[in-house]
Amino acid sequence: MTKISPKIALHDKVFEVYLEESQIEKRIADMADQISKDYEGKRPLFLSILNGSFMFAASLLKKLQIDSEISFVKVASYQGTETTGDHTELIGLNEDISNRHILILEDIVDTGLTIQSLKRMLTDQNPASLEVTTLFSKPEALQVDLMLKYVGFEIPKYFVVGFGMDYNGLGRNLSSVYKISD
Ligand code: 5GP
Ligand code: MG
Secondary structure: OOOOOEEEEEEOEEEEEEEEEHHHHHHHHHHHHHHHHHOOOOEEEEEEEEOOHHHHHHHOOOOOOOOEEEEEEEEEEEOOOOOOOOEEEEOOOOOOOOEEEEEEEEEEEEOOOOHHHHHHHHHOOOEEEEEEEEEEEEEOOOOOOOOOOOEEEEEOOEEEEEEOOOOOOOOOOOOEEEEOOO
């Protein structure tokens, strides 16, 4: 295993190790075991939300013991006019998800607003089931009533980077997770 630096600088900020790669991989292995049990024979379709979940998706899928499919999508949010309000658009979903067992793969759930609007959009297409798998969630930051079926780690309201997550474009390649240093 490569040696990890306890502190790193990205742009103007300093980050320190919060979770090491081995701890993250161990937790993902447990999640994969649970999902493999729950979805045996259901051939789930994972929807990996880019960019942040790419590393989590790769790690989780390698550890699954059941047939499954994966597709990569993007969620774009933009401010509407005053009359139309906020909008979220789903980009890149080419599969027919009706009657499929869908598992959203997310890196981190913060306010929950992204996942809430994504779930609404997907529900309109009548999947057989629709659940959320996220590597991290921040329960104290959650603003909406949201059921997260599989959560890797519940964390305080830290800003974290690594394992796919970035700070203004940097840090996604880090194999450990770092939190902002104060
Ligand atoms: P939400 O809609 O739940 O507030 O925001 C979710 C999205 O915000 C995540 O998919 C992620 O892209 C970004 N995000 C939330 N918290 C963090 C964090 O601590 N670090 C990073 N890098 N991104 C975050
Ligand atoms: Mg994300």
